[in-house]
Amino acid sequence: xxxxxxxxxxxxxxxxxxxxxxxxxxxxxxxxxxxxxxxxxxxxxxxxxxxxxxxxxxxxxxxxxxxxxxxxxxxxxxxxxxxxxxxxxxxxxxxxxxxxxxxxxxxxxxxxxxxxxxxxxxxxxxxxxxxxxxxxxxxxxxxxxxxxxxxxxxxxxxxxxxxxxxxxxxxxxxxxxxxxxxxxxxxxxxxxxxxxxxxxxxxxxxxxxxxxxxxxxxxxxxxxxxxxxxxxxxxxxxxxxxxxxxxxxxxxxxxxxxxxxxxxxxxxxxxxxxxxxxxxxxxxxxxxxx
Numbered sequence: 001x002x003x004x005x006x007x008x009x010x011x012x013x014x015x016x017x018x019x020x021x022x023x024x025x026x027x028x029x030x031x032x033x034x035x036x037x038x039x040x041x042x043x044x045x046x047x048x049x050x051x052x053x054x055x056x057x058x059x060x061x062x063x064x065x066x067x068x069x070x071x072x073x074x075x076x077x078x079x080x081x082x083x084x085x086x087x088x089x090x091x092x093x094x095x096x097x098x099x100x101x102x103x104x105x106x107x108x109x110x111x112x113x114x115x116x117x118x119x120x121x122x123x124x125x126x127x128x129x130x131x132x133x134x135x136x137x138x139x140x141x142x143x144x145x146x147x148x149x150x151x152x153x154x155x156x157x158x159x160x161x162x163x164x165x166x167x168x169x170x171x172x173x174x175x176x177x178x179x180x181x182x183x184x185x186x187x188x189x190x191x192x193x194x195x196x197x198x199x200x201x202x203x204x205x206x207x208x209x210x211x212x213x214x215x216x217x218x219x220x221x222x223x224x225x226x227x228x229x230x231x232x233x234x235x236x237x238x239x240x241x242x243x244x245x246x247x248x249x250x251x252x253x254x255x256x257x258x259x260x261x262x263x264x265x266x267x268x269x270x271x272x273x274x275x276x277x278x279x280x281x282x283x284x285x286x287x288x289x290x
Contacts (some may be wrong), residue, residue: 003183024059026257072121093133194290
């Protein structure tokens with residue numbers, strides 16, 4: 001299922017029927033503060049996207065809610081017409097309110113409208129991958145997902161969605177979705193300190209389904225770990241680099257989507273993820289989530 005590439009750390013993974021770089025790019029940071037409004041430096045945002053693709057990244061994560069519309073429109077400006085090997089994954093299931101919140105929006109008519117918005121802003125006739133965003137801003141919330149997921153399956157059967165996934169989902173919701181239609185990815189919060197999905201990751205790896213962790217250092221509340229800092233210092237690296245390298249080592253089905261609004265930081269992330277972790281490093285890092 002995996003191969004190697006000299007250009008990016010981690011090699012590739014087949015996402016549905018599309019081989020993608022395991023080191024991808026998450027575009028959420030290409031907006032203003034709190035994921036609202038345009039970027040501070042529009043030209044740099046466009047350049048970051050072009051550098052990502054020029055560097056071999058073939059998996060980009062976005063959502064129409066980022067901005068809203070801002071990131072999708074930047075993607076269109078920077079990369080359209082899209083390269084044949086590029087996979088752009090988006091999300092539906094939430095909207096933005098006037099205060100910058102993320103209220104759920106998973107009624108069938110709401111989901112259809114969000115798919116239409118993504119088609120329009122990205123400038124495509126078919127979306128490569130649509131993840132159904134579940135739960136809320138605090139994390140996964142248990143409960144049935146069939147009506148919402150079946151709406152996306154219907155749109156897939158109409159030919160405007162190529163592949164499906166779920167995001168912010170419980171293991172039971174992952175199983176429910178897979179009982180309705182095939183999925184190619186699960187996108188959840190996961191990092192060195194948040195290891196609740198360990199059994200799910202291993203099961204998905206055995207079944208050929210990608211796992212896409214977000215917030216590799218904790219997101220809006222960054223992980224504070226003396227152990228992580230110590231390992232990074234020992235390697236002459238940074239906590240982010242070590243966290244990304246650990247994720248690549250954790251399982252071959254893990255696809256990274258670290259984000260940045262800076263070309264220099266993009267290069268640092270890619271280079272940093274190549275750091276080699278020794279057995280002692282891994283043993284120390286495993287203790288963070290234990």
